[in-house]
Amino acid sequence: MSSVIVCSGPHDGHVSPMLGVARQLIDRGHRVRFLTGPGYEKAVKAIGAEFLPLGPGAEEPPKSTDATGLQAIRHGMRALVIDPARGQYLPLAAAIEAEPADAVLAEISFMAAAILVRQPLGTRPPVIACGILPLTLSSRDCAPFGLGLMPGSGPLSRFRNRALNWFVANVALKDTQRQVDERMRALAGVEPDGSFFLDWMRSAELFAQFTVEEFEYPRSDAPDNLRFFGPMSRHAASASVTPKPDWWGELDGSRPVVYVTQGTVSNADFTALVGPTLEGLADEDVTVVVSTGRRPLSALPPLPANARAAEFLPDAELLPKVSVYITNGGYGGLHYAMENGVPIVVAGDTEDKPEGAARVAWAGVGINLRTGRPKPDAIRDAVRKVLSDGRYRAGSQRIGAAIAASPGVDGLIDEMEAMLRKA
Template sequence: MARVLLLSTPIFGHVQPMITIGRALAARGHRVCLLTGGKYEAAARSAGLHVHPLPASVDYDDARLHDWLPARGLSSRIAAGRQDILELFVRPLVEQYRAVGDVLSAEPADLVIGEAGFYGVLPLLLAERSSRPPVLGVSTTPLSVTSVDCAPFGSGLAPGRTAFSRLRNRQIDYLLRHGPLRAIRTQLDASLAAVGAPPCPVSFFDVVTLFDQTFHLSAAELEYPRRELTDRIRFVGPLPPTLDPPPARPVWWPELAGPRPVVHVTQGTLDNHDLGKLIVPTVRGLAGEPLLVVVTTGGRPVADLSRAYGGPLPANVRVAEFLPYPDLLPLAAAVVTNGGYGGVQQALANGCPLVVAGGSEDKPEVATRVAWAGAGVNLRTGRPSPRRVRAAVRAVLVRSRYRVAAGGLRRRMALLPDPVATVVDEVERRVGPPARRRGLVLPVDSTARRCPTGSEEPSSASGR
């Protein structure tokens, strides 16, 4: 039996894959601990995991990010992205890492698996390899790795294939790094200095390459080719839907087998505080179309949609808070989504072409990748008009190239080994014999705030 520590930011799309992996490890007899937000403690314990909640100072509520980021909606997209990175990932690094040290001091681990957005694992990755356990990574968002072959992450630009596009990529990257995104590098190194760690040898967007092995939860065909991509990043495909227990089928479920094509609409499980962003425009745009429009509110009461719509819903609309995706997606002719990475992966794993309205976080990057792969339409906004949604849905239903491309991705994903089993097998390949495992402990002193190699924390971050 190995002792495995999982680390995750308290965001549903980040922590849920870690719980899924942890459940499989626990089922194989390993002792698995998860350090994440208290909101997910019950779900983790039900999966057989031991839970250590993050300190309150870095345990934000992913359903109320606007409270954590009050100026988020008042900024340009670049400024909003910078704020998201700083407040959700970089500034929590110090308290996250100290929490990791506290957990490992109390219970040494044989192996650590860090979700790639948990930057509190970075000082551990920068430690001498002989002084720490193996550290694997799980990438739950589009790859952000810097490359001359693609535009900087967050730009929402598709990669080019010409010398001009490569020059464009270099110039944009330089301008962003030395301009509006410079504060990210400054804060990242200051946070590392605060725990006695050296400056990061790569940019914020390349930290995913520092893990001993990173499992990227997608297929390579949905990611931009990069000549610089390290072989430590392994594409393992998407995880299956993991709502436990699975949602029940609503009374109108038999209608899905009828003659009308089924179009599923979702704003995900978190970005649904304003149903007027995507669901209402889609319902308006597809009213009267010869389709069955199936909506999930992501946990919002069904009546909220009628209120947001301003009256009774069109006759071709069916609504539920949640639906069993393994049963729904094989019946869907298309999916309209806000670009949540997990949901997009599930749709493509079932060969469903997509209409993507990605407006914030990594969602514009998801939308661009879907269009680049030929598997759907990028609406280039998080608040499309009903007319634009209707035109895009008609396109993906009528033009066969979208379904052909989505079907190709489905077949490619189906050829990949089970991603959970792949991670579990790698864990069991890396852990040593029991006598060796019992003696392995992270040399961190969270009280003295020492770095993994034992040097004292500098008196202030300004010295870096």
């Protein structure tokens, strides 16, 4: 049995897949200490892990923002990485000092892990970086993370990628890089090594990306430590039983079901996606199902006759009934849809969502509306196209088959155990 520390920022989309990993670790006989925000203490203890609280400045998730593009990346790095760094690193260092860990597993936005890997192996435990977002790694084959640009092909695309990567690292995010370096120096005395902050996973002993290769841009310069294990959502889904609403029986296959949600983070303003979807599909022969992401139903606009809503829904049971999934592009939700072969209409332009949206179009699993505030008629036209053109469902089913064949949490733990045996 190994002693493992699992780390996650206090956000549903980050904690959920890491809980799936932690639960499986415990089932395999490993001891798990789980470091995250106090709002998840009950969920952590429910799976049999020991709860470790994050410190001041890191306990609560940041508020969502309407920023897009590079401004969104700057905001995200400040809110998710730089500001919480002290409240992440000090509890993690204290936990390791109090009782050494055999390994640390941390989702990629957890800056304390990036600080840890800058220190020599032997003075710290092995680190496994867990990719719960679209792959952020810089590459000559891809545009920089956050711009939502597909990679392209040929010499001109490679030139574009090189130019954009240089500009982002040396101009647009230069100040962000400086702030990251300052945090590392202040908290652990580690000096800058010239690496870009979005590439810290290259220095981890293992980089476990929670998707399949078929849903990620090819990188000829990918690091040797990168492995694809498939999404962890299938394991996280079983963490709790979500009660079904009283209208559940209406989803009987008599007409297509269109499922729309803005997730559990970017759901403060339903006029962005849910409202236009309800308006655009009000006269269509479909059943529109809305999840508010735990917000009260009273926050929704009036529901048309063909719409049903709930604060939270059991995706694992709902998605097999769904014909089209409309989303702002949360990584976990995209994988839930593809696991079930459901085509996607995606409308997201904040945080990491442009990257997920671009991959939806690149992989042929759906339509990217290229905005976070689509018009009702654009949503209606996209839904009609997805329902009538079987290529999108076939594309999603293709990714779903790859997900079904992926090793999942067991494969990740197998690799971790093999790594520890060699240590």
